[in-house]
Amino acid sequence: MRVFNFAAGPAALPTEVLEQARDELLDWNHGGMSVMEISHRGKAFMRAAAEAEADLRELLAVPAGYKVLFMQGGASAQFALVPMNLSAPDATVDYINTGHWSGKAIHEAARYCRVHVAADCGPAYTAVPTQAQLSFSGRAAYVHYTPNETIGGVEFSYVPDAGDAPLVADMSSNILSRPIDVARFGLIYAGAQKNIGPAGLCIVLVREDLIGSARADTPRVFDYAAVAAEDSMLNTPPTFAWYMAGLVFKWLKARGGLAGIAEHNRGKAARLYAAIDSSGFYRNEVATEARSRMNVTFHLARPELNEEFLRRAEDAGLKNLKGHRIAGGLRASIYNAMPAEGITALVEFMREFERAHA
Ligand SMILES: Cc1ncc(COP(=O)(O)O)c(C=O)c1O
Incomplete structure (x- = not known):
């Protein structure tokens, strides 16, 4: 019997999606094999992967000029990959601190560049700053915030205006929960295990002009430009998670x-x-x-x-x-x-x- 699962992540997946995955588990796409057992470079998987990306682009109305990356390492890897890809070692980066996950992102970014905290809602972390309360450094390579703090239950009801700096958002726990204007963001990342699919996949949407200047010591599998150039198949991607995300995107489309x-x-x-x-x-x-x-x-x-x-x-x-x-x-x-x-x-x-x- 299915229960009502209120877990924060990995979280409940739509029952209809799980049923479809069950029905297709042993014989996916009439190939006589599971989707987990086939090459990511084969035609069938490549088609499914491209369709998942197209559906995600349609759901989020992603404008031209953005790459969609299917990465690994979870949102926590992005805490480091964002500064490694978008800033130089002597750069200043601005972070808004609204709780546990912004704190983690700040801590990691501080290993790679100078962090300026534009607002800190501590120690209680039961509110978000107003636009007027944001105090930017004025020289940030980017401004980072966490639109939804999963632990505190605190969510922005507006998108901060970061001026000329690209806005970076950790949307792990509220991506795909409502329409957003992607054009307001330089980069959006989200671990999959809440609103996208199983754990193991992390989606990154990034404006094309922001990629291509990763630090020299960035591992190639974590260099946004290299990942984009290979359509997220620079190495073996988490194929089952990608397939499941595709089913979730179809489920969302069918629900308006x-x-x-x-x-x-x-x-x-x-x-x-x-x-x-x-x-x-x-x-x-x-x-x-x-x-x-x-x-x-x-x-x-x-x-x-x-x-x-x-x-x-x-x-x-x-x-x-x-x-x-x-x-x-x-x-x-x-x-x-x-x-x-x-x-x-x-x-x-x-x-x-x-x-x-x-
Ligand atoms: C807002 C937010 N950011 C980051 C993370 C860390 O994600 P991961 O475990 O995929 O690294 C979580 C995990 O729950 C989260 O809720």
Whole structure:
């Protein structure tokens, strides 16, 4: 039986996609073999790979002049690859710090260049800065931010204006959750394991004029220009993850693309926050305008009940609601694949639990 899986990542995939993958597992594309067992350079896989890229471009309405790369190493590798590809060792780079993942990105970038922090929302990290609160260095090779902080449940509702500097975004936990204007960004990267597909794949969208000047010691498999020149097949790519991402893109297209899924996501998050706000038993600490539509963090007024809440939720088929170990409390990650019924079940469970303990 499928449960409602509220994990932050690797996260739930659409059931329809898993069913299709199951049906095709032993005999993909009438070849009598699994997609995992064939050459990435064969015609069949190359066609599927190109189709996945075309569907992703269509979903995000990627304008001309951008490369789409299918890379490995996760979003964490990009924390280093962005400075290695886009900055010189004596360069200054600007970072907006809104929580755990921006902090990690800053820490890694500081190994490669000078980091100027344009805004820091610590120590609480329960809000995002306004545009007026951003204090740029004025000489940055790029400006980096994290549109959605997966652990804190904090999401930007606007795209910062970085002036002349290219804007770089770690969209790992909210890519494909709503339409975006790609032209506002110099580079977008996202680990796949939330809204794209299985872990092992990292998508990078990069403006063509920004590539080609990676540092000399950048490994070739991590040089955006080299990867782009080989259509992300410079070495063996994670073929199964790429195939699964392609199925997820088709699933999204069939659901009205990003406008359709955005409406669905807005409704899901609104219902969950309303349930939290209407009760004195649950509490969300994030500034209203910065509440994430993907990761809803909440606390019990009586934290000693956390373990019981989690145990009973598990029994009710509501899995992985524990907050991140560094944040504590509870968290419901409700990415694209979480159906509306999952929110209904969670809200009903929360009301029931409150009635039993208030
Ligand atoms: C916003 C964000 N950035 C980066 C990462 C790190 O991703 P990876 O494990 O793919 O390196 C995560 C992981 O959850 C994340 O949520």
